Amino acid sequence: MVLSASTRRRWLGVIFLACAACLLICGLTILAARLRGLAFLVYWLICLLFTALAALVALADLRATARQARQEQRDLVQNAFGGIEDKTDQKRGRAHI
Secondary structure (H helix, E strand, C coil): CCCCHHHHHHHHHHHHHHHHHHHHHHHHCCCCCCCCCHHHHHHHHHHHHHHHHHHHHHHHHHHHHHHHHHHHHHHHHHHHHHHHHHHHHHHCCCCCC
């Protein structure tokens, strides 16, 4: 099964977000008493890393979605008005290039 690029990005974002959420819940409940000193710092930096990765994947998906929407809008305008332009050129006796 081949997934599209947007589907892969979205699944990757969900995975990063789920990892960050699991680390957050475990860090505040189960591991709260055990995390001290350097372990505390490293643990929360890893949680921050997963959160940042989820945000970066979301931004990449936003850019790709906006780029795709712009391209589809250009294609729609070209399809809608391209025929009109061809007809006016034919009426004026111009050859379509």
